[in-house]
Every structure is written in structure tokens, then in C-alpha cells.
Amino acid sequence: MQRLIPTLRRDHVEEGLISVINTLQICAKEISFRLHQGELAGVLGSTLDENIQGETQKKLDVLANQLLKDILLENSHIRAVASEEEEGIVDGHTTGDYLVAFDPLDGSSNIDINSMVGTIFSVLPAPKDDRQGVDLFLQPGTNQLMAGYVLYGPSTMLVFTTGNGVRVFTLDQKVGEFLLTDEDLEIPADTCEFAINMSNYRHWQPQMRAYIDDLLAGDTGPRCKNFNMRWIAAMVADVHRVLCRGGLFTYPWDCRMPNKPYKLRLMYEGNPMAWLVEQAGGVAHTGEQRILDIEPTDIHQRIGVILGSANEVNTCLEYLQGSQSATTDV
Numbered sequence: 001m002q003r004l005i006p007t008l009r010r011d012h013v014e015e016g017l018i019s020v021i022n023t024l025q026i027c028a029k030e031i032s033f034r035l036h037q038g039e040l041a042g043v044l045g046s047t048l049d050e051n052i053q054g055e056t057q058k059k060l061d062v063l064a065n066q067l068l069k070d071i072l073l074e075n076s077h078i079r080a081v082a083s084e085e086e087e088g089i090v091d092g093h094t095t096g097d098y099l100v101a102f103d104p105l106d107g108s109s110n111i112d113i114n115s116m117v118g119t120i121f122s123v124l125p126a127p128k129d130d131r132q133g134v135d136l137f138l139q140p141g142t143n144q145l146m147a148g149y150v151l152y153g154p155s156t157m158l159v160f161t162t163g164n165g166v167r168v169f170t171l172d173q174k175v176g177e178f179l180l181t182d183e184d185l186e187i188p189a190d191t192c193e194f195a196i197n198m199s200n201y202r203h204w205q206p207q208m209r210a211y212i213d214d215l216l217a218g219d220t221g222p223r224c225k226n227f228n229m230r231w232i233a234a235m236v237a238d239v240h241r242v243l244c245r246g247g248l249f250t251y252p253w254d255c256r257m258p259n260k261p262y263k264l265r266l267m268y269e270g271n272p273m274a275w276l277v278e279q280a281g282g283v284a285h286t287g288e289q290r291i292l293d294i295e296p297t298d299i300h301q302r303i304g305v306i307l308g309s310a311n312e313v314n315t316c317l318e319y320l321q322g323s324q325s326a327t328t329d330v
């Protein structure tokens with residue numbers, strides 16, 4: 001089975017970017033090791049702090065963030081990093097060609113129940129003009145040079161794209177190396193599976209409720225087929241399933257907190273996952289526009305996310321855009 005670096009060279013990835021990926025996989029192994037030690041490593045539970053998003057930080061959020069920052073910033077190719085857990089960006093090497101944005105630990109609420117979590121990352125080019133600070137990162141997802149995630153599940157997997165398909169590597173714990181286990185993931189265009197946090201049903205827009213109502217009606221409703229539902233509560237794991245066998249994943253607009261109607265973050269979750277999904281033949285949208293086309297205005301910006309199997313995402317968009325009539329009274 002092929003190792004990581006030879007695969008990247010075969011794909012003609014530039015050497016600087018290979019170095020960044022190499023550093024990311026070192027971080028992944030460090031985090032994976034601590035996660036698999038679990039309670040034995042004393043890393044479970046919460047801290048007394050809140051992150052910049054006002055959410056309680058888990059010890060592993062803090063640890064993973066620190067590991068990624070420390071290890072990435074040793075790499076001279078990296079100009080700066082931005083993290084979901086940090087208010088501002090952290091500067092690296094002024095001559096570095098790359099910026100790395102990351103969600104150090106996605107699915108934090110799963111940590112204490114020994115369920116799946118991951119690290120999501122997005123690599124952007126460092127602008128060559130006089131931009132500084134957070135402005136460096138305010139680029140649309142179409143500028144990404146590499147995007148991916150590490151899934152810490154029963155096995156640890158590294159899944160990424162450099163714009164040439166989606167590659168999957170699995171960590172061989174015996175030799176401590178990521179080995180290529182899937183050359184080119186492809187999402188089937190049709191699906192009978194969806195992922196949404198149903199407990200928020202009453203907070204959604206009527207159009208989203210109408211779409212989900214018709215999925216739930218199964219073969220007795222207008223969709224004329226039964227749908228299955230899955231929710232792992234870690235975007236990284238839900239999207240991994242969609243990449244592996246198709247499906248629709250959404251965290252849509254909701255009205256619980258009017259000043260925070262979206263949950264997922266553009267730079268750390270939306271953009272990298274959107275590019276992976278598109279590279280695998282799927283669609284990734286906010287309900288109003290293609291995620292990768294968004295011009296960010298803030299590094300911690302949040303967006304609506306609907307992604308996955310192309311035909312199903314497009315059907316959902318028809319409901320949201322009003323061209324599909326709902327059978328239920330909304």
C-alpha cells in the first residue's frame with residue numbers, strides 16, 4: 001500500500017504543500033495517540049474556560065489546538081494559522097507561502113462518550129500583497145490549495161484533496177504510517193439517507209420543515225421512497241459517511257438565537273468539507289449560494305450547510321427556493 005508522501009509526489013503536489021501535509025499528519029498522530037489513551041491520558045472532561053465562540057472548551061479542544069499551533073508554526077512554509085478556538089490569527093514565518101485554518105477537535109460533545117471526533121483543516125495561499133492579520137485569511141473557498149480532515153474513529157483516517165480527487169489514508173498503528181486505502185472517493189448522486197439534528201425541527205424555516213416532512217413520509221409521500229436518518233453529532237463523521245456511501249447532511253438556518261442563526265463555521269468546517277464533497281462529485285450549498293464562492297468577512301463567520309449527494313441536495317434546494325410545493329401545511 002502506498003505511503004502518504006510518495007502519493008503526493010505522484011500527484012505532482014508542490015514540495016511546500018507536501019511539507020505542510022506532512023506536518024499535519026504528525027499533528028494527527030499526536031492527537032490520535034492521546035485520544036486513544038482516553039481517560040488514561042487525563043484528557044477527558046471540560047476546562048473552566050469558554051472559547052471565542054462562547055462555548056465551553058473541552059480539555060481535548062485546548063490540547064489539540066495547542067498541539068496543532070505548536071507543531072504547524074515550526075514549519076517555515078506556514079505564514080499564519082487560524083483556529084476555531086482562537087480569537088485572532090497566530091503569525092508564523094513571514095516568508096511562508098501557506099495559511100492553515102483548522103477546527104482542532106470537531107464533535108467535541110462526543111469526546112466524553114468515546115465516540116467519533118476529528119480535526120478539519122484548510123490550506124490557503126498566503127497573499128503576496130500587503131495584507132496583514134485576519135485579512136490574510138479572508139479568501140473564498142475556491143482559493144483552497146488543500147483541504148481535509150482526520151477522523152479519529154475505530155481507525156484513524158486522513159482524508160484530503162488537493163484538487164485532484166479525494167484520497168483516503170488509514171493510520172497503520174503498527175508502523176505509525178498513513179497508508180493509501182482509497183484512491184478516489186465518489187459520492188453517489190442519489191441517496192436514501194439524510195443527517196440533520198431533528199430536535200431543532202420547530203426552529204427551522206417552513207421550507208426546510210416541508211422538505212424533511214416529505215423525507216419522513218417515505219414511500220407513502222411525494223418522494224415515493226423510504227429514507228433512513230443518521231446523526232453522529234460530529235460533522236466530520238457525518239460527512240465521512242456521506243463521502244463513503246452518499247447521503248445529505250445539513251445544519252440549516254434556525255431561529256433559536258436570532259443573532260446566531262447558523263452553527264457551522266465557514267473557514268474551519270464549511271469550506272474544507274465543501275471542497276471535499278465537490279471533489280467527490282457532490283454539491284455543497286448554503287441554501288442561497290455555493291459554499292466555496294462565499295467571500296468571507298470574518299474568520300469566525302458561520303453559515304448554513306447543505307451538502308452531499310448531488311440529486312438530493314438539489315432537491316432540497318428546490319424546496320428552500322420554493323419551486324417544490326410542500327405537501328404539508330407549513
Ligand SMILES: O=P(O)(O)OC[C@H]1O[C@](O)(COP(=O)(O)O)[C@@H](O)[C@@H]1O
Pocket residue numbers: 084103105106107108109197233234235236251263
Ligand atoms: O449539538 P448538535 O446540534 O448535535 O451539533 C452537532 C454539530 O456541532 C459540531 O459538533 C460543531 O463542531 P465543534 O465540536 O467543533 O464545535 C459539528 O461537528 C456537528 O455537526
Ligand SMILES: [Mg+2]
Pocket residue numbers: 103105106107235269
Ligand atoms: Mg467543529
Ligand SMILES: [Mg+2]
Pocket residue numbers: 061084103104105106107108
Ligand atoms: Mg471544534
